[in-house]
Amino acid sequence: MTEANALMRLQELDLELLRCATSLAAMPQRKRLETIALARKKVASELTGIVGKRKDAELEIADTEAELQHYRDKTAEVRAAADAGGHTHRELRDFEQSLTSLAKRIEKCEFTLGPAREGLERLERAERNARLTEERLEREAEATKETLAEASQSLRSRIVKLTGERDAAASELSEAHLKTYEAARKRFKGLAVEQLNGNVPSVCRVKLQPSQFHDLAHGEEITECPYCHRMLVTSEEAGE
Numbered sequence: 155m156t157e158a159n160a161l162m163r164l165q166e167l168d169l170e171l172l173r174c175a176t177s178l179a180a181m182p183q184r185k186r187l188e189t190i191a192l193a194r195k196k197v198a199s200e201l202t203g204i205v206g207k208r209k210d211a212e213l214e215i216a217d218t219e220a221e222l223q224h225y226r227d228k229t230a231e232v233r234a235a236a237d238a239g240g241h242t243h244r245e246l247r248d249f250e251q252s253l254t255s256l257a258k259r260i261e262k263c264e265f266t267l268g269p270a271r272e273g274l275e276r277l278e279r280a281e282r283n284a285r286l287t288e289e290r291l292e293r294e295a296e297a298t299k300e301t302l303a304e305a306s307q308s309l310r311s312r313i314v315k316l317t318g319e320r321d322a323a324a325s326e327l328s329e330a331h332l333k334t335y336e337a338a339r340k341r342f343k344g345l346a347v348e349q350l351n352g353n354v355p356s357v358c359r360v361k362l363q364p365s366q367f368h369d370l371a372h373g374e375e376i377t378e379c380p381y382c383h384r385m386l387v388t389s390e391e392a393g394e
């Protein structure tokens with residue numbers, strides 16, 4: 155392989171490596187994983203809110219139930235005292251009043267408990283659903299990671315193979331040309347080398363003047379384009 159051919163080949167390999175890296179970064183699974191991560195964050199924050207409300211609801215119900223039990227115990231006590239007998243008319247009336255007041259409190263507790271328990275059930279349902287969503291998203295993330303790894307694998311092995319070929323091509327260039335190429339590659343974002351087609355460079359496509367063409371054609375095979383300053387291979391691929 156001539157040095158000019160090695161240079162053209164090197165550029166070809168670098169451009170292909172660039173395409174591989176772009177494909178690797180643009181795998182659709184990556185976008186999907188980002189979306190899943192956002193959804194998981196949202197569900198986690200919703201779940202925190204739901205769990206807080208559910209715990210509050212449980213405490214409220216426990217308090218009301220304790221209160222209810224207290225009034226029931228109290229009612230039993232008052233009844234037992236009243237049933238003991240030997241009370242004055244006034245004492246009996248006081249027992250009666252106590253029982254009426256306790257009955258009202260019991261009724262109020264029971265009235266509160268109904269909707270509170272319904273509210274708790276709703277919160278428990280919401281919590282279950284959020285946890286199911288969390289699990290589903292976790293499974294989806296795992297599956298997406300697997301397909302991403304599989305899909306990346308072939309690209310990665312291609313990159314390894316191309317890198318080997320690239321190093322071989324680079325080793326055929328003189329140190330000076332390799333250095334110029336590396337600098338031009340950065341400057342021109344990959345398209346560092348062009349080749350003459352007749353009297354037209356293949357990348358910038360600015361037609362050379364006859365005198366320029368004559369000078370270039372009789373100079374080095376690897377030179378610099380007078381217009382765009384890319385590296386210019388003056389021999390044509392077909393070989394004129």
Ligand SMILES: [Zn+2]
Pocket residue numbers: 348355357358359360379380381382383384
């Ligand atoms: Zn040019």
